[in-house]
Amino acid sequence: EVQLVESGGGFIQPGGSLRLSCAASGFTVGNKYMSWVRQAPGKGPEWVSVVYIDDTTYYADSVKGRFTISRDNSKNTLYLQMNSLRAEDTAVYHCAKAYCSSSNCYPAYPDSWGPGTLVTVSS
Amino acid sequence: EIVLTQSPATLSLSPGERATLSCRASQSVSSYLAWYQQKPGQAPRLLIYDASNRATGVPARFSGSGSGTDFTLTISSLEPEDFAVYYCQQRSSWPPLTFGGGTKVEIK
Numbered sequence: 001e002v003q004l005v006e007s008g009g010g011f012i013q014p015g016g017s018l019r020l021s022c023a024a025s026g027f028t029v030g031n032k033y034m035s036w037v038r039q040a041p042g043k044g045p046e047w048v049s050v051v052y053i054d055d056t057t058y059y060a061d062s063v064k065g066r067f068t069i070s071r072d073n074s075k076n077t078l079y080l081q082m083n084s085l086r087a088e089d090t091a092v093y094h095c096a097k098a099y100c101s102s103s104n105c106y107p108a109y110p111d112s113w114g115p116g117t118l119v120t121v122s123s
Numbered sequence: 124e125i126v127l128t129q130s131p132a133t134l135s136l137s138p139g140e141r142a143t144l145s146c147r148a149s150q151s152v153s154s155y156l157a158w159y160q161q162k163p164g165q166a167p168r169l170l171i172y173d174a175s176n177r178a179t180g181v182p183a184r185f186s187g188s189g190s191g192t193d194f195t196l197t198i199s200s201l202e203p204e205d206f207a208v209y210y211c212q213q214r215s216s217w218p219p220l221t222f223g224g225g226t227k228v229e230i231k
Binding site (some may be wrong): 012044045046047050051058059060092094096099101108109110111113114116 | 155157159165166167168169172173175178179210212214217218219220221222223224225
């Protein structure tokens with residue numbers, strides 16, 4: 001069974017840094033397209049970043065240059081390093097594995113989301 | 124960036140009724156559109172991908188249609204567990220992936 005569990009969220013002042021972790025089980029993160037998606041309180045989802053199987057990464061403009069997605073295959077864990085945090089980064093952060101049908105995988109369709117970890121940026 | 128506009132914001136229906144949700148894109152996304160369901164306190168769940176394909180395990184009462192800029196999610200007969208918020212999402216021109224603002228399906 002696929003399971004994703006995020007951790008590392010918390011309360012942080014503007015300008016601070018946090019590293020989020022996403023522990024995976026039931027599959028190997030290194031073999032899948034993995035994304036981070038966030039959801040501000042009462043709002044819809046906002047895509048943050050994706051890492052491809054070949055380690056190519058993409059970021060939303062709002063986080064480019066401040067956030068870094070990475071993974072440790074030996075720990076089967078996905079990470080999101082977040083620097084220079086702003087109030088508008090306040091959200092629940094979910095990791096997600098890309099959807100795979102019987103014949104194809106779709107890096108742009110996050111599926112099997114974890115429950116998320118709350119990041120609150122405030123002074 | 125492609126903007127997705129969902130309507131209505133809230134849909135009040137009774138169990139057993141048919142639900143029709145709309146998603147309109149600011150420019151053509153071909154068939155590269157997905158629908159997600161989110162229940163309170165839970166993460167979103169992928170229902171439909173590439174406009175009309177049901178994801179694994181999704182009941183047949185959920186169907187998607189449309190192409191270009193206009194898309195529809197139909198729930199043929201609402202079950203109690205279907206009352207939730209639904210989001211559309213495009214992958215035509217990415218990054219970034221973009222989501223719509225959501226439609227809440229509530230019990231009338």
